[in-house]
Every structure is written in structure tokens, then in C-alpha cells.
Amino acid sequence: MRHDSSFSPDFILRVTEQAFTQSCITKNEVIVINGSTPGPELRLTEGNVYWIRVFNDMDNNNLTMHWHGLSMAASPFSDGTPGASQWPIPPNHFFDYELDIGIGTAGTYFYHSHIGFQAVTAAGPLIVEDAGKPPYQYDDERIIALSDIFEKSDNEIEAGLVGNPFQWSGETANVLVNGQGQLHESTESPGCDLATISVEPEKTYRFRFIGGTALSFVTLGFEDHGDMILIEADGNYVKPVNISYLQIGSGQRFSVLFKTKRRSDLTKSQFFMQIETRDRPSLTRSYAILDYKLTSSKRVPRPIEPRLSLPQQPPLTLPTNTFGWLDYKLLSLFPNPDFPLTSEVTRRITIRTHQIIGNGSIMWAQDDSPWIESFPKEPYLVSLYKKDSLEFPSLDRANLNHGIDPITRVFPAALGEVIEIIIQNTGSDVGSVDVHPFHAHGAHYYDLGSGNGTYDPVANEDKIKGLSLARRDTTMLYKYAEKTTPGIDMGWRAWRLRVTEPGVWMIHCHILQHMVMGMQTVWVMGKDSEIIKVPMEHIQGYLEYSGSVNGNSTHDPHVVHFAGTTD
Structure with missing residues (x-):
């Protein structure tokens, strides 16, 4: 089928390479999606088929996009894995990914490039919403996407890892929250702010954590707040588990129910979320701000608190142990007759x-x-x-x-x-x-x-x-x-x-x-x-690098709509 001007994709992602500043580190060649990192949030609903058009607007780099945690069994050339299931998207071309979102896949996911070291910045959150009423109730939700930043460029890192002599990438300079973070030796300036997680008192939030780090395996917690209730792991609802801290590695996703404080219990409106790396030669400690939005009455105006800066001493003492966290404790929320004996x-x-x-x-x-x-x-x-x-x-x-x-x-x-x-x-x-x-x-x-x-x-x-x-x-x-x-x-x-x-x-x-x-x-x-x-005559465009399944400024792509294909 020809995707001409009458075809309208559900989402469009444009991937470029440009100068970008994160956590006070400016690089000239950062791969971003729709001009930012992380890329835009995608929200899908289970039971539907979506088309996502991904433009490779780079001049010298190949690209793929992987939909991390979602099975592409119905769309075999859409998994985004070069060398395994598809050719990469050539420079200055685009590819239409078909995502068949089955019932039962509601949860937290993310998308990222699967080429080289690109996923360190070329990534974004992907949420699959329940077709009906979610099994857990909450007032609102927040996405907390974690990522790493390194002093070296992507090309320098990749060349060093595969080169002879071998050159290590260096440890992460900072663990970012939703693309933001501040280094201890830095001053606040554009691109150097701590991330803010805005909440209101006396509410229950679903915090969706996305482990989009390249290297870091982290433990995190919230200052002066009680237990969270873990309800989802990797896109699967689980029976509730009370946790006082979260441990999350690259590629993992968790949802927790987070209850905010009563207004009468608040002595301040800002608290730290503290993040620490584990099982690395050195410890990296990072922060974000949990910010209570408190409205003022006409008679009693609320004083404006100064924005938190990095603490001199960590407000939390997080556990240093790692292995075995929640093993044998994450149980399916729903009856599971398919579990293989x-x-x-x-x-x-x-x-x-x-x-x-x-x-x-x-x-x-x-x-x-x-x-x-x-x-x-x-x-x-x-x-x-x-x-x-x-x-x-x-x-x-x-x-x-x-x-x-x-x-x-x-x-x-x-x-x-x-x-x-x-x-x-x-x-x-x-x-x-x-x-x-x-x-x-x-x-x-x-x-x-x-x-x-x-x-x-x-x-x-x-x-x-x-x-x-x-x-x-x-x-x-x-x-x-x-x-x-x-x-x-x-x-x-x-x-x-x-x-x-x-x-x-x-x-x-x-x-x-x-x-x-x-x-x-x-x-x-x-x-x-x-x-x-699928018969060979229908998928010839998928079988060659830069095949007709890739569109560009001069020609439309010829694609197969795999969902529902039976011949």
C-alpha cells in the first residue's frame, strides 16, 4: 500500500543531530527527537493499531526506533532492531512503524533508537492506557524518566568501546530526571535546572518510572515521605507491594502509587527525590524536586519559598544492597492460568x-x-x-x-x-x-x-x-x-x-x-x-537497505499493513 499525501500517521517523530545542553554540559552533536531529549510523550490505548512516522533527518547516521516492552509479532519489520528484524532507516528518509497494541498491554513503556549509542538521548516515554477502567485508582499521574549524561560525545564513546586500544566511556556525569539535572560544581543557568515533579496535597498519584539510563543502575527515594505502593512492573499489573525505595536498572519500568501529604502536615512545600547509582566504581548522586503546588487564600497569602538548590548533605540514607530486590514478590494481579508448570x-x-x-x-x-x-x-x-x-x-x-x-x-x-x-x-x-x-x-x-x-x-x-x-x-x-x-x-x-x-x-x-x-x-x-x-511480492521493499518501504522528499513509501493480514 502506498502511503501518499492522503495517509495521516497517528504520531510523527523527527530525529535530528544538533547542539544541545543538559545538566550544564553542552555538546555539538546530540541526537534529539522533535527537538528535545527525552522526546515527546506518546499515549496509546490498548486494542488499537497505530502508525508512527519516524523521520531520520540526520545526514550521516542510520536510525531505528524500538518500542521497548511492546511485542511487534503482528508487525515483524517494526521492532526496530538492525541486524535482527529490519534494515535501519537511511539518512534523510522516513519509515512508518505499525504498532498493534493488544488488549492486556496497558502499562509504562518507552521508545528509543537501537543504533549504537544513540539511545542515550534518542528516547521518549510511551504510555499504553487501559481500554476500560484501570484496576487501581489514582487522582493523576506523573512520568519520571531517568537517563544518563556523559562528558564524551556518542561517536567518541562508541569508537572507544569497539576500538583497539579499548577506551571506556567514563562513568555517568549525572543521572537526569526528564532530561534535567544539575552538577554539584555548576551554577543554575539554562539547561542546568533540577527537574520538578509537581503535586498537590492530599492526592494519590501514579508515578511512572522509566529506566532510560544507558549505564546507571540506581536506587531512589523521596525525602520525608512514607511508603509507596508498587502496582506495575514492565507493563504488567502486579499485586500491591509496599516499598520505601525503588531500585531500577536500564530498560525497567515501574509504577507506584504515591500519596501526598495533608496540607496541615506540610511545613515546607519542596522535597528532594534522591537518586544514587549502584554497583559502579564510583557513586553518582543526583536530585529532583518534589514540589507541592499550594494555593493562597485572599486573607492568608502563601509566602514564596526559594527554589531548592543542591543539598550540602544528602537528606536520605538509601540502602546500599542491590541483589534480590522484590524477587518472588511481584505477583500477577489477575488470575494467570497460562503460567507454565x-x-x-x-x-x-x-x-x-x-x-x-x-x-x-x-x-x-x-x-x-x-x-x-x-x-x-x-x-x-x-x-x-x-x-x-x-x-x-x-x-x-x-x-x-x-x-x-x-x-x-x-x-x-x-x-x-x-x-x-x-x-x-x-x-x-x-x-x-x-x-x-x-x-x-x-x-x-x-x-x-x-x-x-x-x-x-x-x-x-x-x-x-x-x-x-x-x-x-x-x-x-x-x-x-x-x-x-x-x-x-x-x-x-x-x-x-x-x-x-x-x-x-x-x-x-x-x-x-x-x-x-x-x-x-x-x-x-x-x-x-x-x-x-506474507508473500514475497508484498514485502520486497523491506528486504533491501533503502528499499521502497522508506519514504523521502521525492517519493512515498510502499508499506504492508500487517495487522489483520492473513495471506
Whole structure:
């Protein structure tokens, strides 16, 4: 179908590269969306199909857009993963993404580029609203999107990570809230303000937290406020859990119910939200302001308080422990008859993560296979359609090789299988250990918890027995020591998945530096006849870089409306 001038997308995102200031740091080449970072908030409603037009207005960079946490099973070329499911959008072209938002997906998500280090700024919030009445009641809501800022440019960071000699990106200079933050040595000036979260007294808010950081794994809390009630994790409603602080890694999202103070209990109108990084060589502490909007009466005017500046001493003492946070405690709010029993598990696949250090370079590998954007030469889904450069992944070969097909370097799975995926942390070549937020594209999985050492399925089964665990899409692979023996098992994370969605899906660490360094895997789920469902004559424009599915100033794109396609 030709998307000519009569076609009107539901949303338009224009991605440019320009000079930009955040947290008092000005860079000349920052990738922004509609002129800002984070990009504009997108609000969708479950049960509908949306078209989002993404313009790559850059002259020298490719681009994709990934809809983090949403499954693109109905629209196979819309997942935004270069090298896996689609070609990137060439410079000065645009691509129309089709999002089929199924019932039951209401929750908190975000969108971001999946090219190199672009997602550090090229990202924005995406909210899927309930088609009916939400299961939890609240007066209003606020989005609290976290992100990192680095002193180096994106290009410098990426070149250093893949270069020889290896050059580290440096630690985050600041953790930003909704794109704002202030460094301790800075003075207030444009682009240096603390973010403000405006609230009113005696109300209940839904705070939607989005872990859009590149590197930072953080703990946060609010000054002089009581417990929050956690109600959502990664786009899934959960039974209420009282928490006094929140722990969130890159790619994770949580919603909490936050009750504001009574007006009579307020001795001041501004409080700090305090954010601290965890499991890094140095601690970065950042702040935002929780600001009560208090109206004045005619008889008793309210004095204007000076805006808070950075505190000399942190107002909160946040817990320093990290591992095991809310494991086995996030339970599905709704009855969950689809939870796969242990007796249904057909395969258990262990992915061993390992950092390879030597000859001036550093990379991350899964089962000795690093996966970077230069491999393969064309997206797997494209190769599967064209049948020209990639043999279809063999489940038989994979079963003889710890779950990965050694020829195609992907993990195959059959529809109808119930698989357990164990992500096993190991000591690097020099014995160092790191923390990793692992994210799965496609269908959400059931998180089975985590622990130290090597996964013990019998012991863990006792922990999950009788629990109606919630689905997730991003969970933490913790580290339990700073140093260990090279190659030794040092922590695991376990998932269980009923394979129902055919397609090419990525599973990867969501730390951008680690992804650039190879910490990604690709899964092909389903047989060729289940994945390749649309006739070749309809999708030729998707199979070549800069194909006719991309529009530009001189021609309209020719696209397939996959939602509802049966032939």
C-alpha cells in the first residue's frame, strides 16, 4: 500500500543531530527527537493499531526506533532492531512503524533508537492506557524518566568501546530526571535546572518510572515521605507491594502509587527525590524536586519559598544492597492460568555471559559468541525471507551446542515449547564481575528469580511453588562480588517462556556500552512457514537497505499493513 499525501500517521517523530545542553554540559552533536531529549510523550490505548512516522533527518547516521516492552509479532519489520528484524532507516528518509497494541498491554513503556549509542538521548516515554477502567485508582499521574549524561560525545564513546586500544566511556556525569539535572560544581543557568515533579496535597498519584539510563543502575527515594505502593512492573499489573525505595536498572519500568501529604502536615512545600547509582566504581548522586503546588487564600497569602538548590548533605540514607530486590514478590494481579508448570518445560538453555579481554580490546560474549551490529551483514529476518545468505536455524544443531546454532549463531525455538532461559554471570578474563539488566524482545517471560553461584532448578522450584509470578521483559542479573576466578559462575537469572510468537527477537543486556561491545543474542522462534507468512511480492521493499518501504522528499513509501493480514 502506498502511503501518499492522503495517509495521516497517528504520531510523527523527527530525529535530528544538533547542539544541545543538559545538566550544564553542552555538546555539538546530540541526537534529539522533535527537538528535545527525552522526546515527546506518546499515549496509546490498548486494542488499537497505530502508525508512527519516524523521520531520520540526520545526514550521516542510520536510525531505528524500538518500542521497548511492546511485542511487534503482528508487525515483524517494526521492532526496530538492525541486524535482527529490519534494515535501519537511511539518512534523510522516513519509515512508518505499525504498532498493534493488544488488549492486556496497558502499562509504562518507552521508545528509543537501537543504533549504537544513540539511545542515550534518542528516547521518549510511551504510555499504553487501559481500554476500560484501570484496576487501581489514582487522582493523576506523573512520568519520571531517568537517563544518563556523559562528558564524551556518542561517536567518541562508541569508537572507544569497539576500538583497539579499548577506551571506556567514563562513568555517568549525572543521572537526569526528564532530561534535567544539575552538577554539584555548576551554577543554575539554562539547561542546568533540577527537574520538578509537581503535586498537590492530599492526592494519590501514579508515578511512572522509566529506566532510560544507558549505564546507571540506581536506587531512589523521596525525602520525608512514607511508603509507596508498587502496582506495575514492565507493563504488567502486579499485586500491591509496599516499598520505601525503588531500585531500577536500564530498560525497567515501574509504577507506584504515591500519596501526598495533608496540607496541615506540610511545613515546607519542596522535597528532594534522591537518586544514587549502584554497583559502579564510583557513586553518582543526583536530585529532583518534589514540589507541592499550594494555593493562597485572599486573607492568608502563601509566602514564596526559594527554589531548592543542591543539598550540602544528602537528606536520605538509601540502602546500599542491590541483589534480590522484590524477587518472588511481584505477583500477577489477575488470575494467570497460562503460567507454565515445571512439568511442561521442554528445554533449559543456559546463556553464559563472559567478558573477553586481550590484545588491547574488550568485548562481551554469550556462549563465546559476541554479537555486534556488523554481524550479520543483513538482518536475520531479511535473510530468512530471501533465503540467500543464511541457512534456517537448526533446532537439532542447537540442542547439540547448548541451545545456540553454531552456524547461524542464533538460538532457535519451536512454537508451543516451554523453555527456561538461564542467564549465567561469570568472572571475566581477569575475574571482574558486572551487573546486567537483561531485556527480551517479543513476548514477555515469567521471571523465576535470581541467586548466587550456579542455577539449581530443584531449589528454585521450591521458591516459586504456588506463586502466580508476573510477566516481565527486563530483569537484573546481579553481581555478588567484585572479583572472582575467571570463568567461574557468579550469579544467575532464570526466565520461563511459553513460545507463542513467531519471529526474530533479541535478548540482550540493556546497558548501551555492553550492547555495543557485543552483549546481545538473537532468537528465531518458529519454523520458516510460521515466520515467513506474507508473500514475497508484498514485502520486497523491506528486504533491501533503502528499499521502497522508506519514504523521502521525492517519493512515498510502499508499506504492508500487517495487522489483520492473513495471506
